[in-house]
Amino acid sequence: MSETATMAQGEAGAIGPGRLVLVVGPSGAGKDTLLGLAQAACTDDQNVVFPRRVVTRESSAAEDNIAMSPDEFRRGIDHGDFAVHWEAHGHSYALPLDINDDIRAGRAVVVNVSRTVIAALRQAYANVVVVAITAPPDVLAQRLAARARHSDGNIADRLSRSVEDVSAQADVTILNAGSADYHGRQLVRVIRNEGWRE
Numbered sequence: 652m653s654e655t656a657t658m659a660q661g662e663a664g665a666i667g668p669g670r671l672v673l674v675v676g677p678s679g680a681g682k683d684t685l686l687g688l689a690q691a692a693c694t695d696d697q698n699v700v701f702p703r704r705v706v707t708r709e710s711s712a713a714e715d716n717i718a719m720s721p722d723e724f725r726r727g728i729d730h731g732d733f734a735v736h737w738e739a740h741g742h743s744y745a746l747p748l749d750i751n752d753d754i755r756a757g758r759a760v761v762v763n764v765s766r767t768v769i770a771a772l773r774q775a776y777a778n779v780v781v782v783a784i785t786a787p788p789d790v791l792a793q794r795l796a797a798r799a800r801h802s803d804g805n806i807a808d809r810l811s812r813s814v815e816d817v818s819a820q821a822d823v824t825i826l827n828a829g830s831a832d833y834h835g836r837q838l839v840r841v842i843r844n845e846g847w848r849e
Contacts, residue, residue: 667777688835
């Protein structure tokens, strides 16, 4: 895996004052489910933004990404179109550069990212909150097997993958093994900076 933080030319200091809420966790943890619930709960909140990721994979019912070919993605990097980009599981991922405008306007930007880019994002942005969503290993394995997405690669490899980086430590951890609605409300409370326990 690799990560690259791309900053706008002439940038001075970390970007703020808005919050960058990074949602991370292993495959099968239910990140997309909880993000979907949180996005629905924040539909009328103009201060919360859920940008679509750019991915070199087609969109699906589980993930509404902006699909790009590998060549288009490389051109996007060359043109400075991304705030950050990374490689994972044979695909390229990026966040659009316009998240910086939302952060500067004081909004909360909520994104699903790889744990490998947390350190770069903590340096680039002034107010970063890392939310780890996880579940017990047997639950993760069941969810991955049920999803059966060919592009997910080897399930055992995905379950054993970890990133040993102090900066990748979460500020909040949600164990997503119970009610998705309940855990979605926890995520909304974090996004709105209201604490996360009900």
